[in-house]
Amino acid sequence: MEEIRVVLYSHDSQGLGHTRRNLAIAHTLAEQLPRLLDCSVTGLLITGESRATAFESPPGWDWLVLPAICKQESRYAPRHLDFGLGQLIRLRSQVIDAALQAFHPDLVLVDRHAFGVEHELAPALAGLRRTNPDCRLVLGLREVLDTPSVARREWAALGDINYVRSVFDEVWVYGDPGVHSPLLSGEIPEQLSDRIRFTGFLAEGRRRPEGASTVQPPYVMTMVGGGSDGLDLTMNAARASLPAGIGHLIVTGPQMPERHRRQVEQAAGDRARVVESVPDALADIIAAEAVVSMGGYNSVCEIMTTEIPALIVPRQKPRMEQFIRARALACQGAVNVSLAHELSPQLLTEWFHSVIGTRVSRGHIDLAGLDEVGRLASALLDGRTRNGPAERNTAIRGRDDRNSHGLLAELEYDHVAG
Secondary structure, eight states: OEEEEEEEEOOOSSSSHHHHHHHHHHHHHHHHHHHHHSEEEEEEEEESOGGGGGSOOOTTEEEEEOOOEEEETTEEEESSSSOOHHHHHHHHHHHHHHHHHHHOOSEEEEESOTTOGGGTTHHHHHHHHHHOTTOEEEEEEESOOSOHHHHHHHHHHTOOHHHHHHHOSEEEEESOTTTOOHHHHTSSOGGGGGGEEEOOOBOTTSOOOOSOOSSOSSEEEEEOTTOTTOHHHHHHHHHOOOOTTOEEEEEOOTTSOHHHHHHHHHHHTTSOEEESOOSOHHHHHHHOSOEEEOOOHHHHHHHHTSOOOEEEOOOOSSOSHHHHHHHHHHHTTSOEEOOGGGOOHHHHHHHHHHHTTOOOOOTTSOOBHHHHHHHHHHHHHTTOOOOOOHHHHTTTTTOOOTTTTHHHHHHHHHHHHO
16 A cells, blocks of 8 residues: 655744644544545654644654744744754754655645745755655645735745745645635735635534533633733633623633733632643533634634634734634624723623523534645645635635725725824
């Protein structure tokens, strides 16, 4: 039986979002490719976050953990090593290059940053094109990058866009263009339009929880992703009042400083259970009466697989990504949105009281992205040309999408006016 080797890369400077997205894809490829291609699959998950290894990888897969980086204001920096950034990038780059040459993959999927942090991936990808020309290279993008002006600057920093075309066989966009199209909004250059494949949100098909929820229902849930900037949201949630008999689970995230977590615990008192993390967030979301969450991609995808009412409080710095996503989904009736400066215990109290016992239909949104990723990977590896479903990949051009045009135009104006 033929063996297929897959590499998934994520840079991971803040939180676990990139790695969690790649991990969901890894489980899908491990399950689907043997059936679609009559092959065995082994893989390597390259991550910059050591805590990622706490998640279960698919059978036959392993982790390669790079020395960590972090964001300091608007710049990257070493997270732990007493190195200059240049030294760290060279080290990471050499490790990646050696791994790709030794592993000899058939498919490499790069998450979000085409050439990695500070172009750390560029030498390894160029080397693959020389020594392993049959390897398929894919750039995977979440459905929202940032405001168009910020996205354009990031693409410009990569250099000649035609070089990006020459490196990557396809660009997979993990979203529904009927909700938001980064191609129409200008977040992705038109020169890449023939490479674009919309998958739908990577929501349905994620590994379903086997265990019980962390607390006994009925309860509501508040979560803030990694938690490094989640203090204000969790403090407001801790002080909110709930109907009699309804519990409250507050997940502060593993990156919330310990002193902030203690503040949340003190504010909550006996009104809520405050935990750093949970074994399976999806299990707790499914069992909850309502969810308050920041607007990270993975959290939103997990929420979207349910009919649980959700209030999204999007991060607006350093990127507008979460805000754009939340507003676009709100336009579809899928979530409620509150901005951080509007938040208060009273607002959360009123929202919880108004939605407990209700359900939200999200069936009109394409949530089957993981299945589509399996089909796209199979087609690439099988050597077939695939243009993707017409309703996702060809009919989107020329569509006047309010979420992709009007909203982002307002954001650009607000940035200039502000």
